Amino acid sequence: MEESDTSIIISDQVTVNKTTTPLTLTADGKLRWTDRGQRCLTVEKQVLGFVIEGTKIRIKAILDKEDVISCGGTTDTLIRNDFVFQPQNEESQRVLCHHLRDYLDSLARPKRLLIFVNPFGGKKSASKIFVDDVKPLLEDADVQITVQETKHQLHAKEVTRGLDLSKYDGIVCVSGDGVLVEVVNGLLAREDWRDAIKMPLGMVPAGTSNGMAKSLLDSVGEPCKASNAVLSIIRGHRRSLDVATVLQGETKFFSVLMFSWGMIADIDIESEKYRWMGSARMDFYALQRIIHLRHYNGCIAFVPAPGYESYGEPITYSSVSPSNSEQPLKIQHGYPGPDVDLNNFDWRMISGPFVSVWLHNVPWGGEDVMAAPHAKFSDGYLDLILMQDCPKLSLLAMMTGLKNGDHIKSPYVIYLKVKAFILEPGPRVDDPAKGGIIDVDGEVLCRGNGSYKCDQKTLMNYDKLQLTIDQGLATLFSPL
Numbered sequence: 001m002e003e004s005d006t007s008i009i010i011s012d013q014v015t016v017n018k019t020t021t022p023l024t025l026t027a028d029g030k031l032r033w034t035d036r037g038q039r040c041l042t043v044e045k046q047v048l049g050f051v052i053e054g055t056k057i058r059i060k061a062i063l064d065k066e067d068v069i070s071c072g073g074t075t076d077t078l079i080r081n082d083f084v085f086q087p088q089n090e091e092s093q094r095v096l097c098h099h100l101r102d103y104l105d106s107l108a109r110p111k112r113l114l115i116f117v118n119p120f121g122g123k124k125s126a127s128k129i130f131v132d133d134v135k136p137l138l139e140d141a142d143v144q145i146t147v148q149e150t151k152h153q154l155h156a157k158e159v160t161r162g163l164d165l166s167k168y169d170g171i172v173c174v175s176g177d178g179v180l181v182e183v184v185n186g187l188l189a190r191e192d193w194r195d196a197i198k199m200p201l202g203m204v205p206a207g208t209s210n211g212m213a214k215s216l217l218d219s220v221g222e223p224c225k226a227s228n229a230v231l232s233i234i235r236g237h238r239r240s241l242d243v244a245t246v247l248q249g250e251t252k253f254f255s256v257l258m259f260s261w262g263m264i265a266d267i268d269i270e271s272e273k274y275r276w277m278g279s280a281r282m283d284f285y286a287l288q289r290i291i292h293l294r295h296y297n298g299c300i301a302f303v304p305a306p307g308y309e310s311y312g313e314p315i316t317y318s319s320v321s322p323s324n325s326e327q328p329l330k331i332q333h334g335y336p337g338p339d340v341d342l343n344n345f346d347w348r349m350i351s352g353p354f355v356s357v358w359l360h361n362v363p364w365g366g367e368d369v370m371a372a373p374h375a376k377f378s379d380g381y382l383d384l385i386l387m388q389d390c391p392k393l394s395l396l397a398m399m400t401g402l403k404n405g406d407h408i409k410s411p412y413v414i415y416l417k418v419k420a421f422i423l424e425p426g427p428r429v430d431d432p433a434k435g436g437i438i439d440v441d442g443e444v445l446c447r448g449n450g451s452y453k454c455d456q457k458t459l460m461n462y463d464k465l466q467l468t469i470d471q472g473l474a475t476l477f478s479p480l
Contacts, residue, residue: 010099015086023085025099031059033085041083043103048080048140048234050100055090057097059083060140062231078227080140109236110169110200110477112144116156116183118175118207119149126174126206133226134174134204141234150179160186170200170477172233174226176207177257181441184243184474185254188335197243197335202233202477209366209442211257212476215377220479224367232479239480240378240472242361245337246440247320248465252337256474257441258365259467261425262296262356263289263387265439270452290395295353296436297426303345305381305417312348320422320466338470342420350386350414353429355395358385359421359467363405373405374415380471381417388414421467435462 011024014033021034029043041047041061048060063079087093115134119127130147138145146168150156156179160171163186173179180203187196204226205213214224222228244255260268271285301315319342359382360372372383390398390412401407408415427448428434435448438460447454448462 009103010096012092012096013088014092014096015088016084023096025096025103029103039083043100044107044235047104048137049104049142050097052093052097053084055093056084056086057093057100059085059100062137062140078225078231080136107236109141109234110143112146112168113138113170113172113202113233114146114148114163114168115172115174116159116179117147117149118156118173118179121176121178121207123208129204129206129226130174134172134230137227137230137234143234150175154182156182157186157189161189165196165199168199170202170233172202172204172477174204174206176205176209176442177203177212178207178442180212181254181256181443184256187474188243188254190334193334197474200236200238200475200477202229204229204233205367209369211364211366211369211371212362214364214367215362215375216476216478218364222479228479233477235479237478237480238475239478241474241476242378242380242382243470243473244359244361244382244467245335245470246445246460246465246467247337248460248463249320251460252335253440253445253459254335255361255440255467257361258371258439259359259382259421259441260357260439261298261423261436262354262358263294264356264358265437266294266452268439268442269437269444286399287396290392290399293355293392293395294436295355295389295429297429297432298352298354298357299349299424299426300352300354300357300386301347301349301422301424302384302416303342303419303421304348305419308416308418309346309348311414311416312350315347315349317342317345317347318422320464338468340420340468342468345420350388352426353388355387355390356385357423359383359418360385369402370405371402372415373408374417377476378472379417380469381419382421382467382469384414384416384418384421386414386416387412419469422464423467424464425462438462438465 007027009025009027013020014023016035023033025031031041033039046061050057050059061081063081087096117126117130160183171183190196203213205224213229217224217228246253246255267286267289271281274281360375363372363375365371375383398407398410434450437447437451438445444458446458446460446462
């Protein structure tokens with residue numbers, strides 16, 4: 001395809017594989033030359049960076065599935081590839097490098113990144129993933145990196161809270177979702193939270209559940225692999241992300257992924273005792289929880305999104321007051337939460353018992369759990385997946401449907417979008433002396449009496465709490 005002269009930034013003669021050929025860089029970012037046929041690189045999508053080697057220019061590129069197939073391959077793995085050009089003289093080399101650098105700089109790619117690596121999460125493979133997949137690509141893209149291994153729970157939050165953000169263009173988590181949640185809570189705990197929360201955040205899947213990375217990459221049909229995630233960070237595209245504020249009295253926690261109570265929370269947290277089974281622990285323990293199904297008394301209230309007003313009974317909003325019992329680990333954050341008057345909304349209520357109450361901010365809860373297929377990153381709503389009762393055989397079939405989102409088609413599931421949400425958790429129906437677990441973003445927010453590890457301290461009490469959503473508060477590096 002020929003280009004008009006006005007679209008050409010630079011055109012010069014270079015030597016490639018001992019053959020002299022015209023090389024052009026166009027205004028739309030196409031680098032074209034001839035080497036055993038017409039060749040073309042899209043700078044924004046495929047060029048990571050370049051280096052000068054004597055009289056030559058080495059362009060470091062990456063080819064995706066379509067590029068490989070067009071060359072006769074059949075793999076879906078990203079392939080790193082170098083292209084070496086030798087301009088005719090030193091001035092030609094200088095001019096070509098100048099225009100290449102100008103074009104790359106115009107893409108607003110990150111140049112300095114802080115990278116959290118969690119060596120303890122998932123299969124404990126984050127350090128290897130960083131060395132094998134993350135570092136080489138970032139070096140090719142000439143990105144300066146500062147690496148911080150997390151040493152303990154909340155370490156990433158502590159570091160982020162006191163970080164000099166002017167030194168970085170973004171923060172990347174080579175981990176599961178937990179470190180991302182810590183970073184968001186650290187940014188919002190700062191006095192300068194208004195500016196801090198604008199810092200772009202990147203996810204490289206390296207944990208037990210990689211719901212955020214899966215949601216981002218699946219939105220453009222890419223596999224949930226470290227190399228794909230790193231490439232999306234290098235390209236520097238950004239998208240907004242809703243942040244939910246979980247409130248109990250004066251204690252706040254900020255959530256970006258999910259909130260669960262009942263069966264899903266029990267499976268997620270109680271299956272920790274079977275960590276030696278690897279990823280199979282979830283399926284194994286889910287079967288146990290279905291066979292010995294629990295129902296929890298309680299009540300939920302919510303502000304429905306437009307189109308979902310028919311669910312529940314109308315009620316008047318009642319604020320969430322501090323719990324009567326002591327709240328350990330009480331934390332004050334810089335960000336006060338969404339500035340909205342909840343009295344101005346029309347609230348609805350559904351009473352239990354419940355098998356499961358599950359809210360999601362993004363579609364995927366893990367790489368093989370499509371919890372909320374209609375969830376959006378920044379629509380200002382949480383997707384509520386609610387189940388009050390279900391025959392055990394139907395529930396078993398429904399759990400298999402989690403892999404593709406088919407569970408929401410079940411007549412036993414209520415699926416709706418909410419603007420705000422209140423949970424009043426109660427005890428188990430079969431054993432009123434025992435309460436449940438409330439799980440936020442894969443961590444225990446509170447435990448009821450008699451629940452799994454109920455002697456451990458938690459941020460909040462097993463009592464009434466509230467969720468509100470702030471549309472597009474945080475920013476993610478995104479494939480689009």
